[in-house]
Amino acid sequence: MKEFNKALSNFINDAAAGGAVRHLADLGYSISEISDRLDYPISKEKIAGYMWEHFINIGMICLDEPKQSHEKASYIKEQDSFGRISFRRVTETVDNSDKQYIKCEFGKLLYTKDEGFIKRIATLNPSDKEYIELMPWPLTPVYHQLDERMNRIKNII
Numbered sequence: 001m002k003e004f005n006k007a008l009s010n011f012i013n014d015a016a017a018g019g020a021v022r023h024l025a026d027l028g029y030s031i032s033e034i035s036d037r038l039d040y041p042i043s044k045e046k047i048a049g050y051m052w053e054h055f056i057n058i059g060m061i062c063l064d065e066p067k068q069s070h071e072k073a074s075y076i077k078e079q080d081s082f083g084r085i086s087f088r089r090v091t092e093t094v095d096n097s098d099k100q101y102i103k104c105e106f107g108k109l110l111y112t113k114d115e116g117f118i119k120r121i122a123t124l125n126p127s128d129k130e131y132i133e134l135m136p137w138p139l140t141p142v143y144h145q146l147d148e149r150m151n152r153i154k155n156i157i
Contacts, residue, residue: 017042021050026058028148030127031134048134059094062143066101069093100146102154107137120157128153 017040024034031044031051038047055061058072072094075087109117110133121129128149144150 017047018050021047022054025051025054031130032127044130044134048131049136052136059099060145060147062101063138063140064143066099066143068097069095101143102146102150103141104137104144105141106132106135107139107142110137111139117157123156124153 017038020038021034021042024037029037031047034047034051035042035044052061056063059066071091073089073091076090077085078088079085121132124132131149132153146154
């Protein structure tokens with residue numbers, strides 16, 4: 001029963017806030033800014049989790065060394081003549097050849113509480129600091145697209 005309640009809670013949260021979080025993350029909003037704009041109460045950790053999944057799906061964050069192209073999955077809602085709704089998975093190839101990535105080991109550095117790293121992230125602006133501290137970085141290195149946020153972060157770290 002616990003698994004069902006957890007799955008139901010995740011579904012409700014995603015239906016209520018997931019799309020909005022993904023949209024606002026694409027527009028460059030920080031975790032706190034997204035939290036302030038949502039009508040639905042959701043923790044900043046959940047927002048960071050939605051952002052993480054979305055950024056992996058669109059190729060902004062890669063768990064392995066980035067390739068020249070990757071597959072992006074999305075779902076299309078379809079309704080048959082009887083009114084039954086189903087979802088069809090659609091994949092498309094995304095060209096990454098024009099994107100630059102930076103290797104990040106934030107998960108390992110946060111987990112080991114590296115003092116130098118902690119001092120350096122304390123000098124970041126609050127939204128960039130929050131991004132590093134709340135995103136669910138794995139202990140293994142990941143590759144993050146070199147966007148405006150990561151340019152600011154890499155200059156300090």
